[in-house]
Structure formats: C-alpha cells, structure tokens
Amino acid sequence: MKIKEITFVALFAAIMGALGVVPPIFLSFTPVPITLQTLGVLLAGGVLGARLGAISQTLFLLLVAVGVPLLSGGRGGIGVFFGPSAGYLLSWPITAFCLGYILSKFKTLKLHNVLLVNLTIGIFLIYFIGIPIQAFMMNISIPEAVGLSLVYIPGDTIKAVLASLLVYRLRKHSFFSQKISKISETF
Ligand SMILES: O=C(O)CCCC[C@@H]1SC[C@@H]2NC(=O)N[C@@H]21
Secondary structure (H helix, E strand, C coil): CCHHHHHHHHHHHHHHHHHCCCCCEEECCEEEEECCHHHHHHHHHHHHCHHHHHHHHHHHHHHHHCCCCCECCCECCHHHHHCCCHHHHHHHHHHHHHHHHHHHCCCCCCHHHHHHHHHHHHHHHHHHHHHHHHHHHHCCCHHHHHHHHHHHHHHHHHHHHHHHHHHHHHHHCCCCHHHHHHHHHCC
C-alpha cells in the first residue's frame, strides 16, 4: 500500500470514529442502536472504492475489537462481535467493498446512480447480513428481526441520501477529486 492510500484508509477509519462521537439512540424494543456510523460505511465505499473502503472499515473494526471505544457511545471490545449488533458490524467492510466495486463500473458517475446504489445495495447488504445474525443472537425468528429493523429505515434512508451527495461532490467537484478517483480505481 502506498503512503497516500494508507493516509486515506486511516482518514476514513478516523471519520468512523468521529461519527461515533454522536451518541447512539437506544430503543426499548431492540438492543441494536440507531447510529450515525452507517453514514461512514457508505462514504468509505463510495469515496475510497472497493479495496480501500473495505480496508478502512476492517481497520476500524479491528480497533473496536481490541477495545478502542470507537463505536457510538464510546463502546468497544470483542464482546460487541458476539452481541445482536455483530452482523451489522461485519457487514460494514463487505458493504463498503460492494459499493465501491459497483460504483467503479459506472463510466461517468451520476448523482442518481450513486443514490440508487446506496439506497438499494448499500442499505440492503447491511440488513441482509445484520438481520439473520441479530435473530440468531436474540433467539428470535428472522421475520421478528426484520420487524425490529424497520425502525432503522427512515434514518438509514437519510444517511444514504447524505452519503450520495457527499460522494458525488467529492468525486466530481472537490479539488482533490482526481486524487480520490485515482486511488479508488486501483481496486
Ligand atoms: O453500534 C452498534 O452496536 C450498532 C451498529 C449497527 C447499527 C445498525 S446498522 C443498520 C441499522 N441502522 C442503524 O442506524 N442502526 C442499525
């Protein structure tokens, strides 16, 4: 990995940590909180691309696993990977990878494409991996876990829209967009 790549990976792991400073919202009926950190997952895949996006999320999760309190509300430690949130957390590098990969297939990046990919694949993958593991950990049925996770959809939709606008602007218009696209194309 080049120095520039390491810097961007570290930056996006740090962005995840910064988003974790915003307190989570815990609801009475589910142990999996509403968190702003899903925004960081969509940003990492969209901005860094498949490989680096996934590495940044893996680095973030490794830091959490060794006990750095980077999850929203200052949580961390190996225990979170054996709780109801485990699947969602594991989905983050996979989602960043898939988003980056799919977006790299568009010749010219249009805002509506980024939006569509984030709103469908992005959110879908997180739930697809997170819900069955939540069901298993909570000893409930998958339909019950699906029912619980409906509460996240409004917030995750807003995060997907916000991430799409930021990804589009950063890749198209910002002064460092060329640097980002060069790095993210090297999947
Ligand atoms: O910090 C945690 O323990 C939870 C991480 C997973 C949160 C999931 S990700 C999809 C859904 N959207 C949210 O805002 N929360 C859940």
